Amino acid sequence: MPDREVCPQTLLLKGGLKVSKIIDKVMGVIGFEVEDGETEDRLESQMEDSDRIRRQKKANLLSLPTQRPVTMMLIKAKSFDEVESVAQNIKERRPVIVNFDEADKDTAQRMVDFLSGSVFALDGSVQKVAAGTFLFATCNVDVVGQINEEDREKAFFKGFSWTKK
Known part of the structure; x- marks a missing residue:
């Protein structure tokens, strides 16, 4: 069986941000049209927002004392x-x-x-x-x-x- 060559256009890159034209056409026929520019921008901004929120949460952490003073x-x-x-x-x-x-x-x-x-x-x-x-x-x-x-x-x-x- 001959080795198959993988077309670089059919690969998903960086968590699915880029989709091949063939998959776009199939999705359009089914009724799920993918708008390249808007979808990518929206996904990137969502990822940036979640990263920013995650960094803010880490920055707001305080270490609290876990034990109260001991009375003898x-x-x-x-x-x-x-x-x-x-x-x-x-x-x-x-x-x-x-x-x-x-x-x-x-x-x-x-x-x-x-x-x-x-x-x-x-x-x-x-x-x-x-x-x-x-x-x-x-x-x-x-x-x-x-x-x-x-x-x-x-x-x-x-x-x-x-x-x-």
């Missing part, structure tokens, strides 16, 4: 009754620092266990800040740094089974 809660826990309000703050994605100095050992252990579970459920982290003081942070807060091992050994909760390695 400081709580001095005395009884297990307070653990629900602390957990509610954690649930609302507020980091909480809790001081357990005034709570008895068993109650403090139960509270830390409960709050650790709450933070774990929200993909957060727990970090011991000082003797008897813990930071409960949710996943929206990055906690950087660490208390050294000497401070941990001197901690108030040193004798508790849940703080031993």
Whole structure:
């Protein structure tokens, strides 16, 4: 079978802006007449308008802050009754620092266990800040740094089974 030569007049150029004379005649017979000059000008102006609008939209973009300021809660826990309000703050994605100095050992252990579970459920982290003081942070807060091992050994909760390695 011989190779066919493609006539350059039958090709569509630049998204259909130029149409061959044969296609124009066929379209005219069907009832769809194409007016070369007006159609091309109209299509080009529409493309220019859409490009201009697209550039304007990009120019008007502003970066908006995605997060509101984080409020840190400081709580001095005395009884297990307070653990629900602390957990509610954690649930609302507020980091909480809790001081357990005034709570008895068993109650403090139960509270830390409960709050650790709450933070774990929200993909957060727990970090011991000082003797008897813990930071409960949710996943929206990055906690950087660490208390050294000497401070941990001197901690108030040193004798508790849940703080031993």
